[in-house]
Each structure stands twice: as structure tokens, then as C-alpha cells.
Amino acid sequence: MPELPEVETIRRGLLKYIFGKKIQKIEVLCDKSFIGTPQIGKIVGIRRFGKALILDLDNQKSLMIHLRMTGQLIYDGEERYAAGHPSDNFTAKLPNKQTRVIIELENGTLYFNDQRKFGFIKTIITKDVEKDPFIQKLAKEPWQMTPEEFYEKLQKHQKSLIKAAILDQSLICGLGNIYADESLFAARIHPARRAGTLTQKEAADLLIAARAVMDESIKSGGSTMATYVKADGTKGDYLEKFAKVFRREGCPCPRCGTKVIKTKVAGRGTHICPKCQPELAHD
DNA sequence: CTAGGATCCTGTCAGC
């Protein structure tokens, strides 16, 4: 799914297009994709908590949106603005087969598309947003966490694989499979190391790497965002331009030239430079 | 409490 940089990119786009606009109607095409009662109201806040997006309405209710693996938000109005899981839906005629919820606004339409139906939109009371179980469990984002705090957290998960640890949103918030691999590569840490074996310096390097990698992605519009005005389009280009290892198996490592390989760690596809990220002989 | 694996769902692609 969209990881933190993609969701932040969506937030900024929605701020431009739908902030202050009124939701006139919500049409739910897939029951699983909408939890609670659809709401009508003016959008008076657009917030992000980790990978979750919150639209605050002027009726004391909020819509929480989580895209999970394949969710997309596509705004179609005076311009089209789309972000989330990359696919033809960004430029397709909508609604289509993967459209789960249609949000009609006074100035356009916001489509929630989601191939695998893991994502959802949920109505919650605005004052209870931070008490929502998902949001309550979230740890700090890399920018808010100190290297010491991060190291302490890792010490509490001694036996976890480091990749699993940084994917755990209750340990550190915002990373997903792309930025986990990119951060570990940048910090030269093998993803299958046990979290407890990282030195303080390695933990600090990893934290700093996570910030840098996600900062860079946000700056370039995430890895999967697409906007277009008339025929003129730009795309989020993190993967093409900045990813060093993610989905680059067989390509030379930009640091040492060794071929990047793909393996499986913590149940997820994982990309590493076997030379820059040596696996230790023992845990 | 932690750690690991199955699971939700649809679609695509490689290999027979």
C-alpha cells in the first residue's frame, strides 16, 4: 500500500482540492469498504496519522480512510488528482469494477478504489479519532523519535527480525515494504538481523536513513502519485528515480556494483545488496 | 508479554 510518503502526498493534494468543500452524497458500492454510516458535511480538516487519513466534517464526525495494500483515492473535478496503489485506474473512466465508495462533492467526485478490499473508510466521532484502536497503537514517526528511543524499542524486541520490527507500526510508524528495504540498504543493515543485535550507532543510522528516504519520497510526490491537468501529466517518481534496491533485483548496487538480490524476510519480498548488507554469522 | 504464521481479497504473471 501507500506508505507514509504516499499518504502524505494524498493529504496535500486533497487539501488543495477538497478542503472546505461539502460532501453531498456518499455511495457505498462494497459494504466491506465502508464501516458505519456515510456522512454529509463540509470538510473542515484533513489530517494524517501514520498511513491513515482523516477527513474531519463540520458535523462532529470524521471519516478515517486506510488504503492498506491496494487502495487509491482519485479526485475527479476541475482537474484529476490520484494517489495510492499505482494502476490504470488513475487515468481510467470511473467508476469501474474496483470502485468501492463514491464521495460526491460540490466541485467534483472522490473515488475510493481498492482491488483487494483490504482498505476501508470508517465513520468515527471527531473527538474520538485519537482513541480509535488503530490510531492509538501507532508509535511515533521517525522524525519525532530520538535515536535513543528507537534503540530502546529495538531492545524490547530482541528476537524480532529488524525488518519485521520497522514494519511494526506500534514500534515506529510510517514505514512499509518499500521504505523498510530502502532504509535498511541506506544504513547497510541486513533485514534478517535480530533487532537486539543492532548497536546504538546502527540503530541511529537506520532511524536517520528512514527519515531521509521518506523525506526524499515526499519531496518527489511519493512513489505512486499521478496528477494530470488536461493532457499534461506528472507522476510520483520515487521508485524510478530514487529507489536503490526495491524492485531492482539483478541491477547493480549503486554503491558497490554487486547485483541486488530479492529474498523473503518476515514473510515479505525483500531486496538487498548482499555485499553492503552482510548477514552476520550468528544472531 | 513476544514472535511467527495464516488470513482477508482480487488480479497478474511465470511455468507447465
Add this chain to the structure above:
DNA sequence: TGCTGACAGGATCCTA
């Protein structure tokens, strides 16, 4: 062509 299994930018639930 048709089938089959693996896999996918996430998080939760169940088990040991």
C-alpha cells in the same frame, strides 16, 4: 489455451 501456484507498497488475529 488452460490450469496452478506464487506473489502483491498492510494490518489483524490466532497460536505457541
